[in-house]
Amino acid sequence: MNRLPRLAISLGDPRGIGPEITARALEAPLAAEIIVVGAEDQIATIPAARRIAVGTWAEGFGEAGPSGKPGPSRAVRAGRITGSAIETAARLALSGEADALVTAPAHKHALNLAGFQWPGHTEWLAHLAGDVEVAMMLAADRLRVVLVTTHVPLRAVPQLVTTDRVIRIGRVTQKALTDWWGIAAPRIAVCALNPHAGESGLFGDEEERVLRPAVEALGASGPWPADTVFVRAMRGEFDAVLAPYHDVGMTAIKVAAFGRGVNVTLGLPFPRTSPDHGTAFDIAGTGRADPSSMRQALELAVELAGKQVKSDR
Numbered sequence: 001m002n003r004l005p006r007l008a009i010s011l012g013d014p015r016g017i018g019p020e021i022t023a024r025a026l027e028a029p030l031a032a033e034i035i036v037v038g039a040e041d042q043i044a045t046i047p048a049a050r051r052i053a054v055g056t057w058a059e060g061f062g063e064a065g066p067s068g069k070p071g072p073s074r075a076v077r078a079g080r081i082t083g084s085a086i087e088t089a090a091r092l093a094l095s096g097e098a099d100a101l102v103t104a105p106a107h108k109h110a111l112n113l114a115g116f117q118w119p120g121h122t123e124w125l126a127h128l129a130g131d132v133e134v135a136m137m138l139a140a141d142r143l144r145v146v147l148v149t150t151h152v153p154l155r156a157v158p159q160l161v162t163t164d165r166v167i168r169i170g171r172v173t174q175k176a177l178t179d180w181w182g183i184a185a186p187r188i189a190v191c192a193l194n195p196h197a198g199e200s201g202l203f204g205d206e207e208e209r210v211l212r213p214a215v216e217a218l219g220a221s222g223p224w225p226a227d228t229v230f231v232r233a234m235r236g237e238f239d240a241v242l243a244p245y246h247d248v249g250m251t252a253i254k255v256a257a258f259g260r261g262v263n264v265t266l267g268l269p270f271p272r273t274s275p276d277h278g279t280a281f282d283i284a285g286t287g288r289a290d291p292s293s294m295r296q297a298l299e300l301a302v303e304l305a306g307k308q309v310k311s312d313r
Contacts, residue, residue: 004031004032004033005031005032005033005099005100005301005302005305005306006032006033006034006035006049006097006098006099006100006305007032007033007034007035007098007099007100007101007102007298007301007302007305008035008037008089008090008092008093008097008098008100008101008102009022009034009035009036009037009048009089009101009102009103009104009298010037010038010082010085010086010088010089010090010101010102010103010104011036011037011038011039011042011043011046011085011104012038012082012085012103012104012105012106012279013078013079013081013082013104013105013106013107013110013279014038014039014042014057014078014081014082015074015078015107015110015279015281015284016104016105016107016278016279016280016281016284017104017105017279017280017283017284017289018038018104018105018106018279019038019039019042019043019046019104020284020285020287020289020291021104021275021289021290021291021293021294022036022046022104022291022294023045023046023047024289024291024294025291025294025295025298026046026047026048026298027047028295030298030299030302031302031306032298032301032302032305033049033050034046034047034048034049034050035048035049035050035051035052035089035092035097035098036048036050036051036052037051037052037054037085037088037089037092038053038054038081038085039053039054039055039056039057039058039081040053040055040056040057041056041057041058042057052088052089054081054084054085054088055077055080055081055084057077057078057081073113075107075109075110075113076110076113076114077114078107078110078114079107079110079111079112079113079114079115079116080114082106082107082110082111082114083111083114083115083116086103086106086116086121086124086125087128089101089103090125090128090129091128093268093269093270093272094128094129094269094270098270099270099271099305100270100271100272100273100301100302100304100305101125101270101271101272101273101301102272102273102274102294102297102298102301103121103272103273103274104274104275104294105274105275105277105278105279105280106121106279107278107279107281108120119150119151120150120151121265121272121274122134122136122150122265123150125265125268125272126265126267126268129268129269132267132268132269133168133172133267134172134265134266134267134268135147135169135172135173135176135265135266135267136150136263136264136265136266137173137176137240137263137264137265137266138249138250138253138261138262138263138264138276139253139261139262139264139300140253140256140257140260140261140262140276140296141234141256141257141260142233142234142235142236143230143233143234143241143252143253143256143257144177144233144239144240144241145230145233145240145241145243145249145250145252145253146169146173146240146241146242146243146249146266147169147243147245147246147249147250148160148161148165148166148169148242148243148244148245149161149165149244149245149246150246151246152245152246154245154247157193157244157245158193158206161193161206161210161211161244161245162210163210163211163213163214163217166190166210166211166214166218166242167214167217167218169242170188170190170214170217170218170220170242171218172266172267173186173188173240173242173266174186174188174218175266175267176264176266176267177239177240180271180304180307181239181304182307183239186239186240187221187237187238187239187240188218188219188220188221188238188239188240188241188242189220189221189222189224189229189232189233189237189238189240189241189242190211190214190215190218190220190221190222190223190224190241190242191222191223191224191225191226191229191230191241191242191243191244191248191249192206192207192211192222192223192224192225192226192229192244193206193207193210193211193223193244193245194206194207195225196225197222197223197224197225207223211223211244220242221238226243226248226252229241230252230256234256253276254276258276259276259290259292259293260276260292260293260296261275261276261293261296262274262275262276262293262296262297262300263275263276263297264300264304270305271300271301271304271305272301273297273298273300273301273304274297275293275294275296275297276293277293
């Protein structure tokens with residue numbers, strides 16, 4: 001018997017735009033069962049088959065509680081709610097109660113203040129899934145970009161972009177493109193680290209010394225200069241591009257498709273997607289937040305989870 005994919009949604013930081021863009025993104029019909037996880041007062045009006053509360057947001061802050069001690073600050077409480085929602089929703093996906101996870105934007109500093117010591121969702125979810133090898137993909141239209149390094153200083157990138165790391169990220173990417181997107185023989189391009197792909201060693205030797213052996217091991221293409229490889233991918237030449245560091249990959253995807261991009265965590269035992277933007281505290285509650293990227297994240301999660309549901313029957 002056919003069934004709809006089940007999506008678990010964590011609402012993100014309660015001070016940000018996550019709750020409102022989720023509600024607006026779900027106004028249009030979606031071929032999925034929705035499980036929403038967040039603050040009790042914020043999930044109450046969001047269309048869902050099931051709602052799981054992990055605290056209440058609208059109560060006062062800093063007032064003395066029954067013990068006479070001040071309550072937690074707004075940031076600490078926001079971090080606790082956000083972190084609890086992420087972990088609860090992730091466990092639903094890990095247990096099979098949900099087929100995919102969609103995460104609204106979180107605020108890393110608040111999570112840190114609340115005791116959740118992870119640099120981002122990607123690393124955190126990898127740990128919850130058993131410290132599996134994961135990769136961060138940004139997807140929009142025909143462009144898919146996978147980051148070899150993520151949230152690290154630029155000065156650390158050359159040491160972190162090793163042949164082994166590129167191969168491992170490339171293999172995670174190939175498997176995801178095959179298993180989730182149904183691409184039998186994925187075409188992977190590797191983006192160069194240096195300008196002009198090193199210009200035959202004039203601007204750096206990482207292309208020949210580090211990247212080319214990885215390209216050969218993966219059966220990929222490249223390394224190609226950053227100023228052309230993403231355009232070639234958008235024209236359909238490649239199924240995904242491995243980008244050596246955060247900003248070269250993120251800039252490409254956001255210039256190409258800002259508001260339509262989706263963050264996808266590859267390598268997990270379930271698809272995880274999220275919008276391509278942050279908490280936007282400055283416009284939260286004003287009605288100006290654009291739900292387009294959240295809607296794209298939901299639709300991609302349905303697409304990827306739907307393939308898993310069909311394969312399980």
